[in-house]
Amino acid sequence: MNQGLRLLRCTPGQALAGALLAFSAMAAAAQQEPDGAAQLVRIGQHFADEAVLQVQDAGTGLRLQVQVGQLDSRLRLAACARVEPYLPAGTRLWGRSRIGLRCLQGRVAWNVFLPVTVKALGPAWVLQNSVSAGQVLQAEDAIEAEVDWAEEASPIQANARAWIGQVATRPLAAGQALRQNMLRPAPLFAAGTQVKVMLGGGGFLVTSSGKAMAAAGQGQTVRVRLDNGRMLSGVVDPEGAVQVQ
Template identity: 30%
Template sequence: MTGDRKPQRSAHRVLACLLATLVTSPLALASNLQSESSIRRAAERFIADRNPWRDHEHRIEAGRLDSRSRLPRCAGAVKAFLPSRAQIKRRTTVGVRCEQGASWTVYLPVNITAYAKALVAIRPLPAGTVLGPNDVKSVKREVSAMGYGYISSLNQHGGYRVSRAIAQGAVISPNMVESAVMIKRGQSVRILARSGAVGVTMSGVATSKASLGERITVKNVNSGRVVEGIVRSGETVEIIL
């Protein structure tokens, strides 16, 4: 009988060792850790809900965590947030924290890549050029990387005039152009008649179109008289008496 117990005890010890090995195996340990994919998804969803380029073709991708990270599994859903004073840009650092069952916070970069059609100069454009179809073409570009913005259509703001020379192949940004038409024909305007330091304002209607600083004819609504003045803003025409 004694001889039978020793093999049984040995078998029990072997079984106990096997169970201990299973409990501490990488697979078992991994089940107690927060998955990296869940953290990245939380960060990506957070940015997607606030994406300034959501109306464009875009892609959002969170960066990887440090390979040495071992974060205990969160008992509830992890929460993403923006660090203090941070703004959502092309590349944004997003925090993800656990507040239930464990307490940890990690930070990871989230990149937004957005594409849209932008106007590109097909030839050198000197200052003063009024942009037309033969001057530009529409090209798909990564607009999220354009810090100065872009223009998508010649029909915006009544057209554009080049305010500084533009090189061939350059994406045309708003700071390179000015509105070609500041006041349109038939538009209601404010007529400012000035004589020295004295000025009088009247209501008028533009009988032609013009850009900032150009001469334009306007009709005085009260008198019916048509006079000529200079465009000072999108609604003001100044007449020097």
């Protein structure tokens, strides 16, 4: 069972996926040995660790850790001469994930899933105190600390310029790492405000005005009622004008 793994230089995702799938291909043999489940975990951890080294060498800036779970102890897999490892549709090797193993050449066809947890540890901004919904974040509200970027699906706000001056979308607790879904731009105008509306396309630009139907900040979409009663939707630019394409 002591077989080497040759990893080609490739993208971080390919390196990690390749190593995880490579150790999975050995699962069938491990199932036939004494204490096969434990063997599977040891093999999986070894190859996952090798993949992590390749990913970190590729310059991701994150320190990756991989934890390989176990197959359901109630499973009794039939002998299989050829096992095909695969990534289930929509699977991403980030956070809690899984890989599939299916028997292609055996007396009984089977298909099982092996859980995998990928942690991506790196610097991020963490709240020092609790924050209420609607509060505008200031530089002193967060400090840099190492967190698991893969713990949640929403991307980390790693750049201070991306969150200072933003508004909390919900109550946040001290110790939480700032992520994109926790924040929104501070409003540049309130509902009912008269705003400039710029309609462009096909080489022309028409400027008008109208009443904003909701508060909105830079980059957000807002509906505006023009002075003639027509309703339009557009994106707020840095100056507070509504750009309609």
